[in-house]
Amino acid sequence: MKRAIRLMLEKILRTFGGNVGYRLVREISYSRDGRCLAIPWMDADSQLKEKTIDLNYQIENQSCPFCNDNREKNVLVDQVREVGGVNTRKVVYQCPGCDFIFTNEKRGTRGDYFRTTPYQDDVTGIRRDRELDLISIGMKIASLSENCNILIYGSGNTNTRQFLVNKGLSNVWASDVAENAIYDEYTINTGKQPDYFKKAGLRFDLIIAVEVWEHYAREDIKEAFRWLFEHISDRGLLLATTSLWYPQNSDPIFNASKESGIEQLKWWHYLHFLDHTSFYTEKNIKLIAGAHGFSAEFAYFSDERVHREDPFKRAICIAHDSNLLLGKKIRKEFSGRFLDLFYY
Ligand SMILES: [Zn+2]
Numbered sequence: 001m002k003r004a005i006r007l008m009l010e011k012i013l014r015t016f017g018g019n020v021g022y023r024l025v026r027e028i029s030y031s032r033d034g035r036c037l038a039i040p041w042m043d044a045d046s047q048l049k050e051k052t053i054d055l056n057y058q059i060e061n062q063s064c065p066f067c068n069d070n071r072e073k074n075v076l077v078d079q080v081r082e083v084g085g086v087n088t089r090k091v092v093y094q095c096p097g098c099d100f101i102f103t104n105e106k107r108g109t110r111g112d113y114f115r116t117t118p119y120q121d122d123v124t125g126i127r128r129d130r131e132l133d134l135i136s137i138g139m140k141i142a143s144l145s146e147n148c149n150i151l152i153y154g155s156g157n158t159n160t161r162q163f164l165v166n167k168g169l170s171n172v173w174a175s176d177v178a179e180n181a182i183y184d185e186y187t188i189n190t191g192k193q194p195d196y197f198k199k200a201g202l203r204f205d206l207i208i209a210v211e212v213w214e215h216y217a218r219e220d221i222k223e224a225f226r227w228l229f230e231h232i233s234d235r236g237l238l239l240a241t242t243s244l245w246y247p248q249n250s251d252p253i254f255n256a257s258k259e260s261g262i263e264q265l266k267w268w269h270y271l272h273f274l275d276h277t278s279f280y281t282e283k284n285i286k287l288i289a290g291a292h293g294f295s296a297e298f299a300y301f302s303d304e305r306v307h308r309e310d311p312f313k314r315a316i317c318i319a320h321d322s323n324l325l326l327g328k329k330i331r332k333e334f335s336g337r338f339l340d341l342f343y344y
């Protein structure tokens, strides 16, 4: 009953209050729909600690992949909460130089980790459907035809490539680094052959990376992003989704105080998925893109469930700085827009 009333109030506020109403809604309640707040590790009782997965270990190398700051990282939160039936302890470190946050969990390098664990559909959405949505958006923005080069990055066990081929797209490639992902002639294990496409003289007009970046270990970030940027063709773009983090009230739409900084981390279930380890600010992404001659733009999901459950989830579009025409189209058709992207 309480929930029904709250939902109705939210609807009224949102309908008649616009963004101000929306912000009010977000200020009023962030412990919603059964989403509990995280419990500080020091307050957890022994029973909870016993059923919690704790993979954290001390940081040895302090270097930041974005700003190269070597100072000791701040511990932002040390907390436990449940997501998808699994309790995880997350110790979240923050770079004092650029606000990038990460966990330091035992899981080996990205290559080691994904060798045995391919990307799969997870509760944040069926990958293929979101990949298809991004592909149609990207093809439209960059005015690409059916013979453009597409790369599905982190293809795992999805059949997006085959689906597109059946639809008449002739140049669709896929890549993963897991040993037990599905591979074929056009699906390449880039863990084993990172230079495969380079050797073949292939760059892509469209690269799609759905929910991959949050899985990069801090040590792999520089190299992983470099690989992506090097594989974007001159006329091409990269479209990704991940959930960002907002250290201050810096978000133009959801800038409620409980949706940034430590308040965000208290109730943000995304943080507590196993293997989610890196969380970027918009600035982090812009910085690393900029260092390679690219610019990054951000868009929202139109699905209201995203606004309620993970309002920090973004679509991110990256393209060459030098492609002025494409940049103009991206700013017009993508930046700050609410896009119809599959959620779940
Ligand atoms: Zn930094």
Ligand SMILES: [Zn+2]
Pocket (backbone or CB within 6 Å): 122, 211, 212, 214, 215, 273, 276
């Ligand atoms: Zn993920």
